Amino acid sequence: MGQGLFVTGAGTEIGKTLIAAALVHQLVSRGQAVRVLKPVISGFDPTQPEMSDTGRLLTAAGIEVTDQAIARASPWRFAEPIAPNMAANRAGAPIDLDKVVAHCRAGLSGDGVLVIEGVGGVMAPITDQATVLDWMAALGLPTVLVGGSYLGAISHTLSAAAVLVDRAIPLCGVVVSESADQPVPLAETSAAVVGFLPHIPVIGVPRIPLRPRPWEAVPDLTALVDLPETL
Numbered sequence: 664m665g666q667g668l669f670v671t672g673a674g675t676e677i678g679k680t681l682i683a684a685a686l687v688h689q690l691v692s693r694g695q696a697v698r699v700l701k702p703v704i705s706g707f708d709p710t711q712p713e714m715s716d717t718g719r720l721l722t723a724a725g726i727e728v729t730d731q732a733i734a735r736a737s738p739w740r741f742a743e744p745i746a747p748n749m750a751a752n753r754a755g756a757p758i759d760l761d762k763v764v765a766h767c768r769a770g771l772s773g774d775g776v777l778v779i780e781g782v783g784g785v786m787a788p789i790t791d792q793a794t795v796l797d798w799m800a801a802l803g804l805p806t807v808l809v810g811g812s813y814l815g816a817i818s819h820t821l822s823a824a825a826v827l828v829d830r831a832i833p834l835c836g837v838v839v840s841e842s843a844d845q846p847v848p849l850a851e852t853s854a855a856v857v858g859f860l861p862h863i864p865v866i867g868v869p870r871i872p873l874r875p876r877p878w879e880a881v882p883d884l885t886a887l888v889d890l891p892e893t894l
C-alpha cells in the first residue's frame with residue numbers, strides 16, 4: 664500500500680487547501696510522486712474547476728485540471744456550499760461513507776504519496792450518521808490538523824486534536840495558518856498550542872499575500888510528514 668496523508672481542519676475555510684497544496688508542492692519539489700484526493704467537495708462550481716479545492720490541489724501536484732482528473736479526485740461533488748450531508752441530501756444523492764473510504768483505499772494502492780483533503784472541520788457530517796472523524800478513523804492515515812489564529816482558534820484546534828487522539832488517529836502535525844484577523848501575533852497562538860500539545864510538531868504559517876499559486880509561498884512543512892526521502 665502506498666503512503667497517504669490526510670489533511671483536516673479545526674473548522675471550514677481555515678486553510679486546509681492552502682496547506683495541503685503547499686505540502687503537495689513541497690513534496691513534488693523534492694522529487695516525490697504525489698497524487699491528490701478531495702473526495703467530497705461542496706460548493707463546487709463546474710464552470711470554474713481550476714478555482715475549486717480539487718483544481719488547486721491538482722495544480723499543486725502538477726496534474727492538468729481536466730474534467731476527468733476532477734472526477735477522479737472528487738467523485739462526490741456538490742454545488743451547494745453547505746455541510747456535505749446536507750448538500751448530498753438536497754442533491755438526492757446521500758453519501759455512502761464506505762464508498763468514500765473504499766475510494767481512498769484504492770488511491771492508496773497507487774505509487775507515491777496520496778494527499779487527501781477532508782471537508783470542513785474534523786466533525787463535519789458526511790452522512791446523517793457519520794462525520795469526517797469516522798472517515799479518518801477508518802483510514803487511520805497520518806493526519807495534519809490545520810487551525811487558525813483568530814480569537815477562539817486555540818480551543819477549536821485543541822478540541823479537534825483531542826478527538827483525533829481519542830480515535831487513535833495518528834496526528835503528525837498541527838499547522839496554525841494565520842487568520843485574516845487575530846488578537847495576538849501568530850507566534851503567541853502557535854506557542855499556546857505547543858504548550859498543550861508538547862509532543863506534536865506545530866508550525867505557524869504566516870499570512871500569504873494574495874498571489875497566484877499562494878501555496879508556493881508557504882514555508883517548508885515537510886518536517887511534519889515522516890516520509891522517507893525516496894527522491
Ligand SMILES: Nc1ncnc2c1ncn2[C@@H]1O[C@H](COP(=O)(O)OP(=O)(O)OP(=O)(O)O)[C@@H](O)[C@H]1O
Binds near residue numbers: 681716782871
Ligand atoms: N496563512 C494564510 N495566508 C493567506 N490566506 C490564507 C491563509 N490561511 C488561509 N487563507 C485563506 O483563507 C481562505 C480559506 O482557506 P482554504 O481554502 O485553504 O480553507 P479550507 O479549510 O480548505 O476551506 P474548506 O473548508 O472550504 O475546504 C482562502 O482564501 C485562503 O487563501
Ligand SMILES: [Mg+2]
Binds near residue numbers: 681780
Ligand atoms: Mg479546502
